[in-house]
Amino acid sequence: MAGNSDFKAVKAAQWETRKTAYQATWKTDLMGACGADPLYCCFSVFCPWCASYDVRKKALYNDMSRYVCCNGDCPCSGRMKEQECPEFCLCMEAFWCFTQSVASTRWMLQDEMHIANTKCDNCLIGTMIFFQYLSCLCDIAACLSGSQEIAELANLVDLIAQFLWVSVCACMQTQHKVQIEERNKNPNVARPPANPYMAPAPQAIPPPGGYPQGYNAQGAPPNFQAAPPQGYPMGAPGAGYPQPPPQQGYPPQQGYPPQQGYPPQGYPPQQGYPPQGYPQQQQMH
Template sequence: MSCLFCFSGDKLSPEERKGKYGDVWGQYADNDEAFKVKLCGAPCAEPCCWIGSMVCWPCGQYKLRYMVLNHQEPGSGWKNYTCCQGLFGGCCCIQPGNLGEESCPQLCMCLEGCCCAGMAVSASQGVIMNQYNLGLDSDDVRLIRCNNCLQFLAIFASCLNICIDFDGDDAIVSLLNLIADVTFCCVSGCMTARTYHEVKIREKEAPENFRMQR
């Protein structure tokens, strides 16, 4: 996680808000409200959730999405579930809301957690951010920039590996992929723990609202 601090925590630039994922996160960039705990503080705030979500990712995302949906609308169960909550749109014939979510929401969520790990946690976090108009903190911005850098390095190394044959090229590509995987695992765990913590704290702050609706 310390590598995140090599990147600027300033607000996203207009260029960084472009593209499919830039559009998704750019909409939160100017919101002033913040999560109760920063991204890098999530492991300390919810250590069991952080570790548990990394040990069994699909189970963690299944529980988190159910928790988030029923925080948004208490007692709704899986009624409001769609693939990635429609946050990232669709592709060709794969469109959220038309993938059998209504008849088999739990199965669809399990598949989402297994096949679209990053999108799954981002969708759960997005529900809470939309509900409370939460913005991106400096850790979020560093994460976006760190991921962009890692993706660029991985693509560059892969292209270099194809074009130039030299000793240790496979090892370099493998190392970059390992760094990217470890970073993804740790950061996604932080996102899960932070979203879980946010829901838990907000329900403690206004418990009567959730009891009445349930």
């Protein structure tokens, strides 16, 4: 039960991140997906399982070594021996868990490119799900009551629900395919993952008297940079890396200054010094 609670907490954090942190938009919304690629939309209508398989594989950059069942969105993910035969496992997922397969691909693309649904997209998806539940309730009511009128109503609601399901899913898979093509053309749309589970950085505790004037809240001196700029080779500071300030009252000079009283002024000696014929230093015996 504890593991199930942790799984639910992780999923809740993911949903909250998608609602609040993602600002990008789909290349095309669900209303315009059919017009963006009508041939693929028709393909998704008549063979939705094949389309789900195709879109997921393209979302993984055709690298099936990265495949995990339902993209890690279900408790069984990673426990189905996917790495032994990922192609077969993806086929089974697309056929037996079609709804989850389409949803997992959608969430994968949203997490990769920080994409948020439009209000129209959410309205269409919500309407499709609502009629699926309504159809189920009408079938239960018709079964319990035995009424012919309720049974006919249930059949009508079921037809509406199936029409919405087929059309919205086809547009959704076409939307995914168009977005993947946009990602392949512009790799910069893929962004680092927004990790909602990362613990916050530890806060520094100030000393009783507070930090000296000019020090920041982490207790570091002004203009302090803890690490060299990104991409800078470790071990050797250079341009952009802060250097220690010179000591007060002593200007920075290249080399060591001559000691006081050391002749002649202007060391090292100028050309012509010492005078010609000046006796050399004699060695002591």
